Amino acid sequence: MLQQFNERNRDIKVHVNGKIVHRDEARISVFDSVVQGGDAVWEGLRIYDGKVFCLDRHLDRLYASAHAMLFQDVPPREHIIGALMDLLQANDMYDDVHVRLTLTRGEKITSGMDPRLNQSGPGLIILPEWKPPVYDNKTGISVITSAIRRNNPQFLDSKIHHNNLINNILAKIQANEAGASAALMLDERGFAAELNGTNVFVIRGEQVLTPYAHNCLPGITRGLVLEICQEQSWAHSQADLSLTEMYTADFAFGTGTMGELTPISKLDGREIQVSAFAQMRFDEICDAFVNKRDVLSTDIPRQ
Numbered sequence: 001m002l003q004q005f006n007e008r009n010r011d012i013k014v015h016v017n018g019k020i021v022h023r024d025e026a027r028i029s030v031f032d033s034v035v036q037g038g039d040a041v042w043e044g045l046r047i048y049d050g051k052v053f054c055l056d057r058h059l060d061r062l063y064a065s066a067h068a069m070l071f072q073d074v075p076p077r078e079h080i081i082g083a084l085m086d087l088l089q090a091n092d093m094y095d096d097v098h099v100r101l102t103l104t105r106g107e108k109i110t111s112g113m114d115p116r117l118n119q120s121g122p123g124l125i126i127l128p129e130w131k132p133p134v135y136d137n138k139t140g141i142s143v144i145t146s147a148i149r150r151n152n153p154q155f156l157d158s159k160i161h162h163n164n165l166i167n168n169i170l171a172k173i174q175a176n177e178a179g180a181s182a183a184l185m186l187d188e189r190g191f192a193a194e195l196n197g198t199n200v201f202v203i204r205g206e207q208v209l210t211p212y213a214h215n216c217l218p219g220i221t222r223g224l225v226l227e228i229c230q231e232q233s234w235a236h237s238q239a240d241l242s243l244t245e246m247y248t249a250d251f252a253f254g255t256g257t258m259g260e261l262t263p264i265s266k267l268d269g270r271e272i273q274v275s276a277f278a279q280m281r282f283d284e285i286c287d288a289f290v291n292k293r294d295v296l297s298t299d300i301p302r303q
Helices: 033-037 055-068 077-091 166-177 220-231 243-247 276-295
Strands: 013-016 019-022 040-048 051-053 097-104 123-130 141-145 182-186 192-195 199-204 207-211 236-239 251-256 260-267 297-299
Touching: 013 077, 019 077, 033 097, 033 123, 040 055, 051 276, 055 077, 055 097, 055 220, 055 297, 077 097, 077 123, 141 166, 166 182, 192 207, 199 220, 199 243, 199 276, 207 220, 220 236, 220 251, 220 260, 220 276, 251 276, 260 276, 276 297
Parallel strands: 141 182, 141 260, 207 236
Antiparallel strands: 013 019, 013 123, 040 051, 040 097, 051 297, 097 123, 182 192, 192 199, 199 207, 199 251, 251 260
């Protein structure tokens, strides 16, 4: 799966540190921490039918990540929401849009790793694009297991949604070289953790299962799927899932803001043998997920 350039994005406007500019005029200092060390936190947002989906939950995670990284003088939530809404209005973007919202540690007075060199507060970058779900959510995707293990909190806590994605990028490179759409990353014990860019679920029998969040980012979409199962009284849990349990699942799917709910059709060359019940349960989850959009969305003011 390789994303293609969308002609509609040729003249989009972006937000960089308080200014709305054409994408070709967007500039950031070479002294900014995101350039110096990839030191920034971020969120991906989706726009549906004039609303930002799960904005509060995404901002909660953004602020938690910034706090964990000891960012100083973080702008208030109202400032970020206002900048986002102004930008979406400027682009006349109200549907079928993905937004990447990045909060950097800010500009340094001189190059170096030390956060004490950041003395002017964080930087804010907001990039909206016309972007439908990036995976084939009809026929599904092919996945391989990566040799790269997903971080655990002993070394780097994946619950910090940080711009340093080397761990994931290395796994994605392996998937690319193998001709697969994504890579399954295991934890240090050999159990499934997540895909390189999304969380992962399986349905076995009547149970909806997902790996524990020890070695993965507990995604917003992942949380919604678990919430839906709880509300519907469907059997579900977090679990240690071996590769054999992944191979022999009745259904497998990835979850994420950029791709939404994506069936996995093949893992390491093994076709996922989909049962009628599992397909029905996945379809029910998808329907319930769509219904969440009205309940958990924030309106974009119209000009």
